[in-house]
Amino acid sequence: MKAKVYVNLKPGVLDPQGKAIQHSVELLGFNGISDIRQGKYFEIGLDSALGEAAARESVSRMAREVLSNPITEDFSVEIEA
Amino acid sequence: MKFGVIVFPGSNCDHDAYHVISKHVGQPVDFIWHRDTNLSSYDAVIIPGGFSYGDYLRAGALARFSPVMNSVKKFAQSGRFVLGICNGFQILCEAGLLPGALIRNRELHFICEHIFVRVETADTAFTNELERGSVLRLPIAHAEGNYICDDDTFAALKREDRIIVRYCDKDGGVTDAANPNGSRDNIAGICNHERNVLGLMPHPERACEDLLGSSDGRGIFRSLAATLAAVA
Numbered sequence: 001m002k003a004k005v006y007v008n009l010k011p012g013v014l015d016p017q018g019k020a021i022q023h024s025v026e027l028l029g030f031n032g033i034s035d036i037r038q039g040k041y042f043e044i045g046l047d048s049a050l051g052e053a054a055a056r057e058s059v060s061r062m063a064r065e066v067l068s069n070p071i072t073e074d075f076s077v078e079i080e081a
Numbered sequence: 082m083k084f085g086v087i088v089f090p091g092s093n094c095d096h097d098a099y100h101v102i103s104k105h106v107g108q109p110v111d112f113i114w115h116r117d118t119n120l121s122s123y124d125a126v127i128i129p130g131g132f133s134y135g136d137y138l139r140a141g142a143l144a145r146f147s148p149v150m151n152s153v154k155k156f157a158q159s160g161r162f163v164l165g166i167c168n169g170f171q172i173l174c175e176a177g178l179l180p181g182a183l184i185r186n187r188e189l190h191f192i193c194e195h196i197f198v199r200v201e202t203a204d205t206a207f208t209n210e211l212e213r214g215s216v217l218r219l220p221i222a223h224a225e226g227n228y229i230c231d232d233d234t235f236a237a238l239k240r241e242d243r244i245i246v247r248y249c250d251k252d253g254g255v256t257d258a259a260n261p262n263g264s265r266d267n268i269a270g271i272c273n274h275e276r277n278v279l280g281l282m283p284h285p286e287r288a289c290e291d292l293l294g295s296s297d298g299r300g301i302f303r304s305l306a307a308t309l310a311a312v313a
Contacts, residue, residue, distance in 0.1 A: 014184070014227070016185050066138070066142070068289070
């Protein structure tokens with residue numbers, strides 16, 4: 001079993017890295033880009049015996065307490081069998 | 082009075098802090114390895130600058146889980162003094178001992194230069210020997226010093242006089258041009274509600290000798306020493 005955790009800056013939190021990437025991409029000639037925000041992605045291998053509900057609870061707690069800073073970031077969790 | 086300087090893997094201003102306490106404050110000081118948990122013999126601890134845990138995940142995020150940090154929390158709750166400088170400020174925010182967060186500088190790059198800050202309050206253990214409105218010239222050296230917090234937190238910081246220093250120009254003008262990293266309201270240092278935990282992005286410990294370009298940092302340590310002397 002595998003968990004995928006996405007951590008993204010909250011809307012409104014300045015993302016200078018995203019802005020710099022957007023600027024570079026536009027210099028290359030890509031058009032129609034309204035915004036680029038950079039986030040983090042974690043893959044967490046899990047013991048299948050955990051079960052999906054317990055895995056989701058455990059990984060969500062991990063995301064809340066360690067992987068993200070709740071002041072600046074939101075997260076989402078996906079569990080794959 | 083006795084000081085402790087906490088050392089994480091990746092701390093690199095620990096010796097500067099130690100030097101200032103032993104040489105300029107003239108008081109006993111120990112290094113405290115991050116796996117140690119006994120802080121009972123100390124009156125104040127300094128969480129120094131550096132790159133604890135290589136800034137992995139987020140600056141200060143992993144240091145917060147070091148064994149010593151539980152002790153630092155209890156130490157702070159007991160009313161004793163905690164000074165976090167640069168990475169130390171980031172760690173205190175990650176640990177929830179100070180509100181808000183320090184994110185990537187507005188201009189993205191690492192900034193290493195002398196800047197000016199204005200003392201916004203003399204009503205703390207760390208600034209009582211300084212005058213409100215006075216201007217200090219101190220070095221900064223960080224990539225994540227852009228202080229942010231929500232509106233409620235910001236209102237509380239203002240209402241409770243917890244904004245300690247703000248970035249300014251050499252004459253004390255708090256302007257956007259004098260804001261090196263995009264911090265909200267030019268905030269360079271704050272304290273907690275109880276006023277015994279202080280976080281500072283600038284490095285007063287690197288500005289205690291004229292040879293190093295400024296000795297304006299001494300006032301912070303002189304204030305803390307005066308506070309501890311009065312308590313003892």
